[in-house]
Amino acid sequence: MTVLPGSSLSRAPMRLPLLAALGVTFWFLAAMTIRFLGPGVFVPGGSLLPLVFLLTLPVAWAFVWLGLLLSGARGAAVFPAATLMTSVAMLCDGVALTFFPALYGLTSVPLLLGAAWILWGAGLIQLMAYWWPHSTG
Secondary structure, three states: OOOOOOOOHHHHHHHHHHHHHHHHHHHHHHHHHHHHHHHHHOOOOOOOHHHHHHHHHHHHHHHHHHHHHHHOOOHHHHHHHHHHHHHHHHHHHHHHHHHOHHHHOOOHHHHHHHHHHHHHHHHHHHHHHHHHHHHHO
């Protein structure tokens, strides 16, 4: 694994599996959120849907912070670390939506809204990670 400037050399060998595991964990938590909030929140035109998307901002920030804390990624390693976590999460989501849609406990239209919410969260995490080194540096 290439070690980027500003990252911790001592933690580099364990970073890849840890970040992948965090991506799976974050995806699973999001999938279970969809399952349990689903029928009441993920409905077309639902009044709670915009609130869930808005509340994803602090949750995404917490996921970035936790991923960086546990992996030790710093500086230029922040964006690749977050990209690995979110890529794994999106891959899990794609496989689950295709082969195990019952996991989410929703019918097709609400399921699409839940999938959109997961993509929204993944995008937020990547944007936050892109700006992270500039805001903390």
